[in-house]
Amino acid sequence: MNAPQALSRWAGPGSSRVPFWAYTDPALYQRELEKIFYGEHWCYVGLEVEIPKVGDYRLSHVGERQVIMVRDRVAPRERDTDPGIRVVENRCAHRGVRFCQQQHGNARSFVCPYHQWTYKLNGELAGLPFKDGVPATGEDGQPCVNGGMPEGFDLKQHGLTRLRVEVLHGLVFATFSDTVEPLRDYLGAEVMPWLDRIFQGRQLQLLGYNRQRIPGNWKLMMENIKDPYHPGLLHTWFVTFGLWRADQKSRMVMDAKGRHAVMISRRNEGGENRTVTQGVTSFKAGMQLNDARILDVVPEPWWTVPDPSRPGESITPTVTMITLFPSLIVQQQVNSLSTRHIVPRGEGEFDFVWTHFGFTEDTPEMTRRRLRQANLFGPAGFVSADDGEVIELSQDGFRQWGQGGETLCELGGTGTEMTEHMVTETLIRSMYAYWRQVMGE
Ligand code: FES
Numbered sequence: 001m002n003a004p005q006a007l008s009r010w011a012g013p014g015s016s017r018v019p020f021w022a023y024t025d026p027a028l029y030q031r032e033l034e035k036i037f038y039g040e041h042w043c044y045v046g047l048e049v050e051i052p053k054v055g056d057y058r059l060s061h062v063g064e065r066q067v068i069m070v071r072d073r074v075a076p077r078e079r080d081t082d083p084g085i086r087v088v089e090n091r092c093a094h095r096g097v098r099f100c101q102q103q104h105g106n107a108r109s110f111v112c113p114y115h116q117w118t119y120k121l122n123g124e125l126a127g128l129p130f131k132d133g134v135p136a137t138g139e140d141g142q143p144c145v146n147g148g149m150p151e152g153f154d155l156k157q158h159g160l161t162r163l164r165v166e167v168l169h170g171l172v173f174a175t176f177s178d179t180v181e182p183l184r185d186y187l188g189a190e191v192m193p194w195l196d197r198i199f200q201g202r203q204l205q206l207l208g209y210n211r212q213r214i215p216g217n218w219k220l221m222m223e224n225i226k227d228p229y230h231p232g233l234l235h236t237w238f239v240t241f242g243l244w245r246a247d248q249k250s251r252m253v254m255d256a257k258g259r260h261a262v263m264i265s266r267r268n269e270g271g272e273n274r275t276v277t278q279g280v281t282s283f284k285a286g287m288q289l290n291d292a293r294i295l296d297v298v299p300e301p302w303w304t305v306p307d308p309s310r311p312g313e314s315i316t317p318t319v320t321m322i323t324l325f326p327s328l329i330v331q332q333q334v335n336s337l338s339t340r341h342i343v344p345r346g347e348g349e350f351d352f353v354w355t356h357f358g359f360t361e362d363t364p365e366m367t368r369r370r371l372r373q374a375n376l377f378g379p380a381g382f383v384s385a386d387d388g389e390v391i392e393l394s395q396d397g398f399r400q401w402g403q404g405g406e407t408l409c410e411l412g413g414t415g416t417e418m419t420e421h422m423v424t425e426t427l428i429r430s431m432y433a434y435w436r437q438v439m440g441e
C-alpha cells in the first residue's frame with residue numbers, strides 16, 4: 001500500500017485518476033467557490049413557475065451564498081424582453097445580515113430586521129431610518145440635527161448585490177460574473193437540443209419538492225449523474241425492472257468544453273439478459289411490485305425528436321440525465337421530471353434540492369403518474385436513496401486514506417470522447433479535464 005503522500009498537485013496528465021484531495025481539501029474547496037460558483041459560470045437558482053406573481057420570491061443558493069429569486073414589477077411595454085425575474089443576494093448592504101428568513105413568500109419590498117433598511121424587489125435601496133438624522137435642540141437652544149448618514153450618501157450605491165440573470169425555457173440561472181458568455185452559449189449547441197426537447201413550448205407545473213443533506217463533496221453528485229456504469233449495478237430497481245441497464249441503446253453527449261453532459265438511453269423490457277444480469281447481486285429475478293402503478297409508464301409525444309447527430313432520423317429516449325456544470329441536474333426518467341440543485345456546504349457536504357414538475361397541459365392522470373414515479377427519486381427514493389449512500393461512503397473512503405490516493409475512472413479508456421454506449425466513464429473524465437483547466441491543477 002502506498003503511504004499517504006504530501007498534498008501535491010495532480011500527479012499525472014489526463015483526468016482518469018482523480019486525487020482524493022480534490023474532494024477533501026478545505027482550501028481547494030474555497031478556491032472552487034471563487035473560481036467555479038462565483039466565477040465564470042452560470043448557476044441554476046430555480047424555476048420561473050415558482051414565482052408566478054409580482055412580489056413572489058423564493059430563497060435559493062449560488063454556491064454557499066444565499067440568494068433571493070424574486071419577480072419584479074415590469075412596465076407592460078418591457079414584458080416581452082424582460083420577464084422581471086431578479087436574483088439578489090440575501091445579505092444586507094448595511095451590516096451584512098441575512099435578512100430574509102422565509103423560504104418563500106410574497107413581498108412588496110424587503111426590510112432588514114436589524115435597522116430596517118428597505119430594498120425594492122430589484123435590490124435597490126429604497127430608504128433607511130434616520131438617514132438625514134434626528135431633529136433636536138442644541139445646547140444653545142437652537143434647532144439642530146443629530147447624526148444621520150454622511151452628506152452625499154447615495155442610496156444607489158448601497159443596494160443588494162444583484163446577479164446577472166437569464167431565463168431559459170422557465171429555468172432561471174444567475175451569475176456573479178459580468179463577463180461569462182450568454183447562457184445558451186455557455187450551455188452549448190450539443191446540450192441545447194436536449195433541454196429544448198423537455199421544455200420548449202411547454203408551461204411547467206410545479207409538483208413538489210424533496211430536500212436532503214448528503215455528507216459528500218459536491219462533485220460526487222455531478223459524477224454520479226455522469227456515470228452510466230453504476231445504475232445497472234448499484235440500483236436493484238433499475239436492473240430488475242429494466243429502467244437502466246448496460247444492454248440498452250444509449251449515448252453519452254457532452255458540450256465542447258466537456259463540463260456539461262447528457263446521458264441518453266432507451267429502456268428495454270427488463271427481465272433476465274445473462275450478459276448484463278449474471279452475477280449482478282442487485283438483480284432480483286423474483287422481485288415483484290406490490291403496486292405495479294409505479295411502473296405504469298406511458299410514452300409521451302415529446303419523447304420523440306429529430307436526432308441531433310443523425311440528420312433525417314428520429315430518436316425516442318426514455319431517460320435523459322442532463323448535468324449542467326456546476327450545480328444542476330435535469331432529469332427525465334420515463335414520466336418523472338425534476339430538477340436537482342446541488343448546494344455545497346463545505347468540502348464534505350452538500351444539500352440536494354429536488355423540484356418535481358410536469359406541464360400545464362398534463363391530464364390529471366398524467367400528473368398522478370408523474371407523482372407516483374417521483375417515488376423512485378428524492379432522499380428516500382427507491383433508486384436514488386442508493387446514490388446518497390454511496391456518495392457518503394465514497395467521501396468516507398477518501399477521508400480515511402488521508403492525503404494520498406486517487407480514484408480510477410478508466411472504463412472505456414482514458415479519453416474524453418462522446419460514445420454510443422454506456423460502458424464508459426468518459427463524462428467523468430471530461431468534467432475533470434475541464435475542472436483542471438479552471439482550477440489550474
Ligand atoms: Fe440590515 Fe442594519 S444590518 S439594516
Ligand code: FE2
Nearest residue numbers: 224230231387
Ligand atoms: Fe444512481
